[in-house]
Amino acid sequence: MISLGIDFGTSGARAVAIDAAGKTLAEAKHVFTGSKLATAPAQWETGLFCLLEQLPLELRQKIEAIAIDGTSSTVLLCDATGNPIVTPLLYNDDRGIAVMDELRAIAPPHHVAIGATSSLAKLLWWQKACRGAYLCAPTKIYFLHQADWLSFLLHGQLGVSDYHNALKLGYDVERLCYPDWLLKLPALPNLPQILAPGTPVGEVTAEVRSRLGLPQGCVVRAGTTDSIAAFLASGANSPGEAVTSLGSTLVLKLLSRTRVEDARSGVYSHRLGDLWLAGGASNTGGAVLRHFFTDAELETLSGEIDPNYESPLDYYPLLKAGDRFPINDPHLPPRLEPRPENPVEFLHGLLESMARIEARGYQLLQQLGATPLRCVYTAGGGAKNAIWSQIRARHLGVPVAQSAQAEAAYGTALLAQMSC
Numbered sequence: 001m002i003s004l005g006i007d008f009g010t011s012g013a014r015a016v017a018i019d020a021a022g023k024t025l026a027e028a029k030h031v032f033t034g035s036k037l038a039t040a041p042a043q044w045e046t047g048l049f050c051l052l053e054q055l056p057l058e059l060r061q062k063i064e065a066i067a068i069d070g071t072s073s074t075v076l077l078c079d080a081t082g083n084p085i086v087t088p089l090l091y092n093d094d095r096g097i098a099v100m101d102e103l104r105a106i107a108p109p110h111h112v113a114i115g116a117t118s119s120l121a122k123l124l125w126w127q128k129a130c131r132g133a134y135l136c137a138p139t140k141i142y143f144l145h146q147a148d149w150l151s152f153l154l155h156g157q158l159g160v161s162d163y164h165n166a167l168k169l170g171y172d173v174e175r176l177c178y179p180d181w182l183l184k185l186p187a188l189p190n191l192p193q194i195l196a197p198g199t200p201v202g203e204v205t206a207e208v209r210s211r212l213g214l215p216q217g218c219v220v221r222a223g224t225t226d227s228i229a230a231f232l233a234s235g236a237n238s239p240g241e242a243v244t245s246l247g248s249t250l251v252l253k254l255l256s257r258t259r260v261e262d263a264r265s266g267v268y269s270h271r272l273g274d275l276w277l278a279g280g281a282s283n284t285g286g287a288v289l290r291h292f293f294t295d296a297e298l299e300t301l302s303g304e305i306d307p308n309y310e311s312p313l314d315y316y317p318l319l320k321a322g323d324r325f326p327i328n329d330p331h332l333p334p335r336l337e338p339r340p341e342n343p344v345e346f347l348h349g350l351l352e353s354m355a356r357i358e359a360r361g362y363q364l365l366q367q368l369g370a371t372p373l374r375c376v377y378t379a380g381g382g383a384k385n386a387i388w389s390q391i392r393a394r395h396l397g398v399p400v401a402q403s404a405q406a407e408a409a410y411g412t413a414l415l416a417q418m419s420c
């Protein structure tokens, strides 16, 4: 059986095809070129088919299942034929700040959907901004996440999503339904039907099948978000195992038997089958490192750090004021002083301080009731830094290892493979 995972990340898209044993058979990559947001759906569509066409025909003919992940809270509205009727709002678009009062008024206190970039904030913003055109026919309008819309292009069924993408729309992942406070909003567009990630949605349409040479019976399964896909790719699968993503930001995810939520400290849990993926995201991370050092400098200077010695420099590395987790304070000031003249000492201070923030994050998750931490896999650009891993292991007090697979698309291929 060949399964295909497709990942739509922040800067490009990737596809990974695996066999039943999880061996990678083929990979494809597509970098988004256009910068115009208005044409984003067309770029995504081009990217999707370009990825599929890059795979050898012989392999395509044997693909039995496909799943797609997209960036969380990247959303769009489309008409009853699936044509986008608005410019999509991307994952980091915070214009929802204008509807925070409305959000707080409708959602329960500290709900995970209360945030300027949440899917629900974007929906409310559209309701407010596109009032005239939108209100006249809400029942003909569909609200979808990026992964839902891309999957629709393959299976042709409009209005289907998964409970990873739908968490920040307000979907109740415990009771598996939309809450009443959400459903009673006036002039709602069609909200997607929510399935467990990996559930078969439908077979690829005859048109797509013949265009790409896919076999009859090739099924598209409900997808996920890009960061959960990266978790799935890591190999972590039992409670107490965690994945830290050292990309532009610092993202923690701990597999837990219990669900933990604390919006005041930026903590929330995704459902993962019978378990929970507890986590949070900090604005510290690689973007701060990149501000001061090139990737080449990071590599050479790190090599000169003694990871067994704890740097006394105590920073809170941020590019601008504000963090979400483990301290949720939009005004938290960056702390990057004193700055030693020696760049090795400065980098050591930065890596040590980020490791302290990471350790504090995992402590917080455990204090809130998550399953105790047993080991941490690492994903993202910082994962290759062995010195940093040693510094982190000293603070975390558990083994730190690189993720088994670096590509989110691999995690989504595993999702496509799972039998439900």
Ligand code: ADP
Residues within 6 Å of the ligand: 010, 246, 247, 248, 249, 285, 286, 287, 288, 289, 290, 295, 298, 299, 302, 379, 380, 381, 382, 383, 384, 385, 388
């Ligand atoms: P994202 O997908 O979030 O944009 P990536 O996972 O591609 O990020 O990682 C890029 C980040 O990795 C950059 O911000 C960079 O500073 C950081 N990085 C690259 N090389 C190293 C290194 N050797 N040590 C630590 N961080 C690194």
